Amino acid sequence: MRVNRLFSALMVATTIGATAVVTVPTQAQAKSTSSLKTFPKAMRGTWYHYEENNGYYYKSMKISSKKMTVKNFLNPFYQKQAKWTGTIHPLKSQRTFTEGSSSKKAHWTSARSVKGGYTTVLAYGIGATNGGGTYKVIHKTYKGKPVKVLYSKQFMTIQGTKQVTDHFYKTKAQAKYFNPVGALHK
16 A cells, blocks of 8 residues: 555656646747737727918828828828828838838738837827827816817927927817817917
8 A cells, every 4th residue: 555655646747747748838939020900999099189370270190090181180291181091000110111102001000009008199290290109098178068079299390499289189079179270379
């Protein structure tokens, strides 16, 4: 009986030791990508911004999982453009993306997550202004209730000046309420 217990203890120890050797924890090797495959869910929907440039108008952005449509935006020469639709494309490097000039890629856009919960969106091409920026969904109080706001972070332009921050709201009424005199009078 003593030999039987000794043999059983030896078998258990060998089994546990073999299992420990076989099941060594491994680190996951996830494929790193520098851009997102879809826009974040918090950013999706239609957003409005009230602006002034030779008259008052609403700028709108409609963001779905893979598309971004911008209406009434200014191009790099400060000319109002009617509409632009971009499709998201995952990229390894956004640097080459912004320096291109291919007409085939004119409706491409790229997005990536950055520090602080922000999402940087880039439109394809040199000097593209159609929807590009660093965005985050924040909250403001509108008529006593919290509302979602798509906040566009301030950034430095090529000339070294700071770009004015924009706030996009879920309704036109909210956009006009929070910015009654347009973007140029902030």
